[in-house]
Amino acid sequence: MLDVTLIVLCAGNSSRFEHKTKKQWIRIENIPLWLSVTKRLASFSQFDKIIVASHEDELNYMKNFTDDFTFVKGGQTRQKSILNCLEFVTTKYVMISDVARACIPQSVIKNLLDEKENADCIVPVLNVTDTVIYETTTINRDEVKLIQTPQLSLTKTLKNALNTQIEFTDESSAIKAINGTIKYIQGSIESKKLTLGNELDELPLKSPSNNFFTGTGFDIHAFEDNKEMFLGGVKLPYEYGFKAHSDGDVLIHSIIDALLGACGAGDIGEFFPDTDEKYKGIDSKLLLEHIVRFIYNVGYEIVNIDTTIIAQKPKINPFKHEIKSSLAALMNIEKQFINVKATTAEKMGFIGRAEGVAVQSIATLKYYNWKQK
Numbered sequence: 456m457l458d459v460t461l462i463v464l465c466a467g468n469s470s471r472f473e474h475k476t477k478k479q480w481i482r483i484e485n486i487p488l489w490l491s492v493t494k495r496l497a498s499f500s501q502f503d504k505i506i507v508a509s510h511e512d513e514l515n516y517m518k519n520f521t522d523d524f525t526f527v528k529g530g531q532t533r534q535k536s537i538l539n540c541l542e543f544v545t546t547k548y549v550m551i552s553d554v555a556r557a558c559i560p561q562s563v564i565k566n567l568l569d570e571k572e573n574a575d576c577i578v579p580v581l582n583v584t585d586t587v588i589y590e591t592t593t594i595n596r597d598e599v600k601l602i603q604t605p606q607l608s609l610t611k612t613l614k615n616a617l618n619t620q621i622e623f624t625d626e627s628s629a630i631k632a633i634n635g636t637i638k639y640i641q642g643s644i645e646s647k648k649l650t651l652g653n654e655l656d657e658l659p660l661k662s663p664s665n666n667f668f669t670g671t672g673f674d675i676h677a678f679e680d681n682k683e684m685f686l687g688g689v690k691l692p693y694e695y696g697f698k699a700h701s702d703g704d705v706l707i708h709s710i711i712d713a714l715l716g717a718c719g720a721g722d723i724g725e726f727f728p729d730t731d732e733k734y735k736g737i738d739s740k741l742l743l744e745h746i747v748r749f750i751y752n753v754g755y756e757i758v759n760i761d762t763t764i765i766a767q768k769p770k771i772n773p774f775k776h777e778i779k780s781s782l783a784a785l786m787n788i789e790k791q792f793i794n795v796k797a798t799t800a801e802k803m804g805f806i807g808r809a810e811g812v813a814v815q816s817i818a819t820l821k822y823y824n825w826k827q828k
């Protein structure tokens with residue numbers, strides 16, 4: 456038995472990445488980077504367990520990709536994400552890597568495992584071959600090391616080391632601070648960390664596939680007295696509003712479901728439960744903005760939206776352009792890629808009796824092409 460758990464940290468915000476998509480979600484052909492990196496590391500040894508630290512907004516979505524790993528909610532910092540994952544570690548040793556190091560070679564994993572009994576923390580490092588200046592003084596480059604991941608630690612020691620208010624940027628610094636033993640081994644240039652967007656050019660990663668993804672959405676709401684009516688984020692001059700937990704913008708809700716359908720992320724209720732007081736009376740524009748951010752974060756771009764409003768009343772035609780402009784701004788796409796159709800129900804059924812409105816939508820997405828930023 457190896458007695459080692461592998462943790463892959465994928466819960467960051469990619470705030471320095473400068474792309475629309477988070478680095479852990481860029482597609483390598485059809486596979487998100489986090490899955491490709493985790494599978495690759497997993498294939499290098501017989502780890503007892505594999506844990507993926509996920510951003511809280513993406514944890515449920517990640518679970519759609521595989522049943523092979525344990526997904527754990529990350530924290531505000533790298534260290535907090537590690538602490539959350541350590542709750543699920545029962546092995547003597549734990550190997551922790553950054554998703555941001557996408558091309559770690561197998562030899563590094565083997566060398567770490569070979570050394571596992573020789574210190575509290577085994578760390579791959581690169582020596583510095585350039586002249587190094589600290590402020591204005593040239594310092595001895597032989598005393599400078601570039602610290603990489605994965606690092607292999609004794610689980611118990613790491614838990615003790617991280618149980619502090621001090622934020623460390625890696626495990627070895629935390630273990631060193633409690634006088635633990637550290638063994639440095641040779642790292643690899645291939646383990647380079649992806650931090651800034653333009654560093655993608657330096658990595659041998661395949662382009663995303665050209666696939667398109669389609670999703671449908673449907674929603675229906677009854678009219679209600681003493682409420683304002685919103686459709687597509689536009690206030691319509693009508694005598695009723697919509698009965699709903701939120702502001703009842705049935706058009707936005709239907710578009711949200713179409714977007715979520717296209718990227719395989721469930722439905723609106725999974726993101727904004729109608730049992731949650733936080734969403735009572737909420738402006739649906741905020742919900743759409745949240746979903747659009749999610750869509751971009753997890754690696755997609757919106758191609759177009761087509762939608763049909765089924766309403767006996769009110770008349771939609773005079774407001775179509777205003778609705779399209781509003782939706783275009785909310786989705787950060789050009790107005791020409793949004794189509795709004797309206798039809799009556801020919802006076803049949805509850806819509807025909809003007810008791811409410813239904814909307815059907817379809818959304819098309821494609822992968823964000825990080826190669827053509």
Ligand SMILES: Nc1ccn([C@@H]2O[C@H](COP(=O)(O)OP(=O)(O)OP(=O)(O)O)[C@@H](O)[C@H]2O)c(=O)n1
Pocket residue numbers: 464465466467468469470471472479508529530531532533534536552553554555556648649650
């Ligand atoms: N709260 C956090 C912050 C970071 N990480 C992970 O820690 C690793 C190193 O972080 P970094 O490369 O800095 O990634 P980000 O934090 O996403 O980037 P940035 O600092 O630019 O926002 C990454 O694999 C990242 O996903 C994490 O799991 N949880």
Ligand SMILES: C[C@](O)(CO)[C@H](O)COP(=O)(O)O
Pocket residue numbers: 533553601602603604624625626648
């Ligand atoms: C852990 C690490 O990869 C070691 O070099 C690095 O410290 C993490 O990156 P960050 O930029 O500090 O989040």
